[in-house]
Amino acid sequence: xxxxxxxxxxxxxxxxxxxxxxxxxxxxxxxxxxxxxxxxxxxxxxxxxxxxxxxxxxxxxxxxxxxxxxxxxxxxxxxxxxxxxxxxxxxxxxxxxxxxxxxxxxxxxxxxxxxxxxxxxxxxxxxxxxxxxxxxxxxxxxxxxxxxxxxxxxxxxxxxxxxxxxxxxxxxxxxxxxxxxxxxxxxxxxxxxxxxxxxxxxxxxxxxxxxxxxxxxxxxxxxxxxxxxxxxxxxxxxxxxxxxxxxxxxxxxxxxxxxxxxxxxxxxxxxxxxxxxxxxxxxxxxxxxxxxxxxxxxxxxxxxxxxxxxxxxxxxxxxxxx
Amino acid sequence: xxxxxxxxxxxxxxxxxxxxxxxxxxxxxxxxxxxxxxxxxxxxxxxxxxxxxxxxxxxxxxxxxxxxxxxxxxxxxxxxxxxxxxxxxxxxxxxxxxxxxxxxxxxxxxxxxxxxxxxxxxxxxxxxxxxxxxxxxxxxxxxxxxxxxxxxxxxxxxxxxxxxxxxxxxxxxxxxxxxxxxxxxxxxxxxxxxxxxxxxxxxxxxxxxxxxxxxxxxxxxxxxxxxxxxxxxxxxxxxxxxxxxxxxxxxxxxxxxxxxxxxxxxxxxxxxxxxxxxxxxxxxxxxxxxxxxxxxxxxxxxxxxxxxxxxxxxxxxxxxxxxxxxxxxxxxxxxxxxxxxxxxxxxxxxxxxxxxxxxxx
Ligand SMILES: Cc1ncc(C[n+]2csc(CCOP(=O)(O)OP(=O)(O)O)c2C)c(N)n1
Ligand SMILES: [Mg+2]
Numbered sequence: 001x002x003x004x005x006x007x008x009x010x011x012x013x014x015x016x017x018x019x020x021x022x023x024x025x026x027x028x029x030x031x032x033x034x035x036x037x038x039x040x041x042x043x044x045x046x047x048x049x050x051x052x053x054x055x056x057x058x059x060x061x062x063x064x065x066x067x068x069x070x071x072x073x074x075x076x077x078x079x080x081x082x083x084x085x086x087x088x089x090x091x092x093x094x095x096x097x098x099x100x101x102x103x104x105x106x107x108x109x110x111x112x113x114x115x116x117x118x119x120x121x122x123x124x125x126x127x128x129x130x131x132x133x134x135x136x137x138x139x140x141x142x143x144x145x146x147x148x149x150x151x152x153x154x155x156x157x158x159x160x161x162x163x164x165x166x167x168x169x170x171x172x173x174x175x176x177x178x179x180x181x182x183x184x185x186x187x188x189x190x191x192x193x194x195x196x197x198x199x200x201x202x203x204x205x206x207x208x209x210x211x212x213x214x215x216x217x218x219x220x221x222x223x224x225x226x227x228x229x230x231x232x233x234x235x236x237x238x239x240x241x242x243x244x245x246x247x248x249x250x251x252x253x254x255x256x257x258x259x260x261x262x263x264x265x266x267x268x269x270x271x272x273x274x275x276x277x278x279x280x281x282x283x284x285x286x287x288x289x290x291x292x293x294x295x296x297x298x299x300x301x302x303x304x305x306x307x308x309x310x311x312x313x314x315x316x317x318x319x320x321x322x
Numbered sequence: 323x324x325x326x327x328x329x330x331x332x333x334x335x336x337x338x339x340x341x342x343x344x345x346x347x348x349x350x351x352x353x354x355x356x357x358x359x360x361x362x363x364x365x366x367x368x369x370x371x372x373x374x375x376x377x378x379x380x381x382x383x384x385x386x387x388x389x390x391x392x393x394x395x396x397x398x399x400x401x402x403x404x405x406x407x408x409x410x411x412x413x414x415x416x417x418x419x420x421x422x423x424x425x426x427x428x429x430x431x432x433x434x435x436x437x438x439x440x441x442x443x444x445x446x447x448x449x450x451x452x453x454x455x456x457x458x459x460x461x462x463x464x465x466x467x468x469x470x471x472x473x474x475x476x477x478x479x480x481x482x483x484x485x486x487x488x489x490x491x492x493x494x495x496x497x498x499x500x501x502x503x504x505x506x507x508x509x510x511x512x513x514x515x516x517x518x519x520x521x522x523x524x525x526x527x528x529x530x531x532x533x534x535x536x537x538x539x540x541x542x543x544x545x546x547x548x549x550x551x552x553x554x555x556x557x558x559x560x561x562x563x564x565x566x567x568x569x570x571x572x573x574x575x576x577x578x579x580x581x582x583x584x585x586x587x588x589x590x591x592x593x594x595x596x597x598x599x600x601x602x603x604x605x606x607x608x609x610x611x612x613x614x615x616x617x618x619x620x621x622x623x624x625x626x627x628x629x630x631x632x633x634x635x636x637x638x639x640x641x642x643x644x645x646x647x648x649x650x651x652x653x654x655x656x657x658x659x660x661x662x663x664x665x666x667x668x669x670x671x672x673x674x675x676x677x678x679x680x681x682x683x
Contacts, residue, residue, distance in 0.1 A: 024515070024516070024518060025515075025516045025517045025518060028517050028518075028588065028589045029516065029517035029588055029589055030588070032516070032583075032584075050517075050518050050522060051522075052484075052487035052518075052522055052523050053454055053455075053484035053485065053487045053488060053515045053518065053523065054487040054488050054489060056489050057489075080452075080453060081453060081454075083453075084453075084455075084488065084489065084490070119383045119434060120383065120384070121383065121384055121412075121431060121432070121434070121452060122431075122437045122452060123452050123453055124452075262666075263662050292651070292652070292663075292666040292667075292669075292670065293655070293660070293662035293663050293665075293666045294651050294652050294655045294663060294666070295437075295655065297437075297651040298431075298434050298435055298436050298437050298645070298646075299383060299434035300433070300434040300435050300645035301645055301646070301648050301650075301651050304648035304651070304670065304674070305651065310677065311673070314673065314676075
């Protein structure tokens with residue numbers, strides 16, 4: 001996936017001379033995950049910028065660059081370090097368009113490696129998506145596969161809206177087919193979910209790092225004679241409810257899976273909307289498999305905190321028991 | 323390079339191990355006192371080696387090396403009084419050592435069995451702060467509390483050259499100056515924030531920032547434990563006497579990688595490293611001790627023994643640090659009972675129990 005993201009950045013830098021990258025350690029080091037490896041060499045220091053260590057001004061400066069006609073792609077080194085920039089994101093990036101009656105565009109992408117499962121020290125395994133999904137004016141996207149990482153990052157950069165681009169860091173080393181010749185304009189549109197695996201008994205909705213886990217759960221379930229439909233949401237703002245609702249109307253059951261804490265989460269929103277729209281076709285309440293209401297634990301406990309195949313299957317069992 | 327590498331700092335012991343006088347920072351020090359400082363330095367260097375090896379062997383997820391910065395930290399740490407309070411980032415093992423925190427205790431965080439590891443009030447040192455700059459305002463607030471209590475304690479904030487770019491750190495200077503608070507900002511300029519050189523954070527010496535905030539600043543040779551000790555002592559004395567906040571910039575060098583996950587060959591030259599190797603913080607103290615006849619065989623052998631014992635304790639102790647019960651992740655989230663925590667804890671308890679009885683059947 002790292003190589004796919006790198007290729008997407010290259011394609012975007014090639015396509016539009018106004019695209020530029022900013023962040024900590026992204027130039028000479030190529031990023032701590034090497035997503036920007038080699039880019040400063042090929043595109044120069046004006047377009048691939050190692051900034052001082054200050055997230056708030058990485059984003060604040062991106063606002064100014066955007067107003068000057070640039071398309072900044074900012075890297076925040078880890079999920080837990082986005083919060084110094086929170087004010088700029090929710091107060092400025094999200095609102096400048098509406099406050100200026102649409103005069104000012106904010107074509108800013110904020111790349112955020114997110115999620116746990118890599119045995120990191122604290123503040124390196126957070127899933128902060130709900131804060132951003134809650135904020136009108138921001139698009140929030142989370143690819144789950146190298147192919148989607150390649151397409152979606154280019155779409156995010158090409159969009160005139162600001163995008164919080166959540167990269168599932170524990171899937172950075174996943175391999176997968178990527179069609180480098182894909183035409184971005186004709187690929188699956190931004191904001192659209194995808195039915196990754198069709199099934200008939202229970203719908204599983206997930207995104208980012210959890211897609212692989214949910215597909216593994218679906219394999220196990222299939223061995224036990226249960227057919228799971230796995231939907232990769234891809235976009236968390238907007239959420240593609242038509243795709244979700246169509247699936248739930250067929251299966252009558254929904255389990256939502258994410259690493260983020262369950263309280264006031266993406267899963268909570270999905271549960272509410274699906275209950276509103278699918279009430280008469282549901283056989284069971286929406287069940288969430290999510291992080292617990294406690295700060296992300298020390299990494300030797302993370303396997304108990306993170307949703308895994310067993311916990312997903314447990315939820316499937318509970319759904320089917322209705 | 324010269325901006326940040328220049329020698330215009332307080333130095334009391336040259337890299338060759340020769341004593342220098344300084345009119346403002348005189349230091350009368352006995353042979354035994356120098357030996358005690360040398361012991362601290364040696365133990366920290368050994369700690370670094372052991373922890374790095376433990377990481378390599380898979381016993382730690384990560385480690386943040388201190389190598390090169392021992393003198394800056396030990397000098398400052400030994401200048402503190404028990405009643406003073408330290409806020410640090412994740413590389414301040416030397417400060418932890420001086421605050422009486424066992425080296426093994428530090429391993430918990432890096433092994434991933436805790437997010438803290440010690441009681442801050444027991445050692446008058448808060449837990450390590452990983453988010454850059456976050457803890458610096460805390461030191462200011464603690465100092466504001468000291469002012470209200472009317473004692474002559476001092477709060478210290480330890481942070482790096484990278485941290486000086488963070489808004490929280492700038493705002494801390496503003497608050498401390500506005501309230502004339504008893505806080506010492508101790509900045510270790512180790513020349514890098516991961517791969518980003520200090521030149522990216524500042525075009526001029528970082529110590530010069532202090533003046534703009536109305537705070538006195540001192541630049542000290544951070545590889546000289548005597549200078550670090552003398553300068554920190556003098557600063558603390560002035561602050562205790564009501565002089566208000568101060569900034570010390572300790573000029574040092576991160577000889578190791580940023581963390582054990584980092585590959586510094588991608589961004590820095592050997593030349594730089596070799597230059598700084600000639601300014602090693604331990605070597606110069608050893609030279610002084612040899613010259614003065616303080617490095618007798620008995621002392622050196624006992625130091626070696628002590629380091630070996632610490633190494634063994636670290637190796638065995640780290641391997642014995644097992645993960646806590648999973649349900650402890652719900653402890654201490656709130657002071658008062660909280661419905662969602664209670665519910666989630668009950669869920670996990672039932673789930674683990676069911677999984678266990680499933681395994682047994
Ligand atoms: C707010 C925040 N942004 C980014 C990081 C990632 N990060 C960890 S250490 C570091 C560099 C810190 O440099 P410096 O302040 O000089 O301290 P040093 O590591 O050199 O001791 C960075 C960017 C972080 N921990 N916190
Ligand atoms: Mg530094």
